[in-house]
Amino acid sequence: MSFINHSSKDGIIGLLVGDAVGVPYEFLDRSIIARQPAVDMIGYGTHQQPAGTWSDDGALTVALLVSLVHHPQLDTIDLGRRFIQWYRQGLWGAHYEVFDIGIATRKAIALIEKDPNHPEQAGGHDEYSNGNGSLMRILPLIYKLVDQDASTRLDWITRVSSLTHRHPVSILGGIIYVEIGIQLLQASSRMTIKDGYQKACQIINSEYADYPEIERYQRLLSGSIDQFPIEEISSSGYVVHTLEASIWVLLHTSNYRDAVLQAVNLGEDTDTTAAVAGGLAGIHYGYDQIPSDWIKQLARLEEMLEYCEQFDQQGES
Incomplete structure (x- = not known):
């Protein structure tokens, strides 16, 4: 695999840290946060959790990571089982508890419990099932699919997303995110985030031109989402908004710390915007550029690093 020189801890810890920075501010309006903007990793706030606590975003990301360690060719039955373990036992949570879960994800996990052998049928597929619960x-999959062809990428992303979100808009959001991540993962040291983003846009616009849902991502896929003023960037839980906001903050900052703080300061779904942006920022800037004081506060840090190492070793074999 060509990511052999890139440890998955760049993206995974980048996501978990971003998630944790955003947790205390979740649901707060942008104007409220503006009175006392996020400038550091703190604790408590919205969910009354200690500093370094990731949410459902991080927990379900870890569930996928660990599932892929044990089932490198993807086993969605195993993945569904791990989602249930998190929901019922808090197994992949920062403190072995569930304090936040989206409505669509909760419904989907309940359906997986009823029919564990067909988890890919559990996700909502109507127009109102396009939250960011699969994107987060x-x-x-960025690391798993970096060397795979377009059909394999589409298949895997569709299957993984469908456990909770089966609508084409949600699936396409995952496809765009993974493509941007792959471009950043493969990038030379001279490639900027904007270079990687624009190259990904070209690929998506070419390969998915016939998808009617691509119109939802027109602003993002124009290659110039950074030209929109902040007032036109929403940070709600809608998958299109989350993806736009995450890429927007990456294009308006030049380091990991500022990207995550900017994501949080957009307000509303702060943990997810910061997690989605933080994962890509981690891939681009690297683990060593994530603030060490934030990493030190991250819950279950050594365990998470061990999972990343196992995942990398599995990828090299």
């Missing part, structure tokens, strides 16, 4: 957890 799909980052491990």
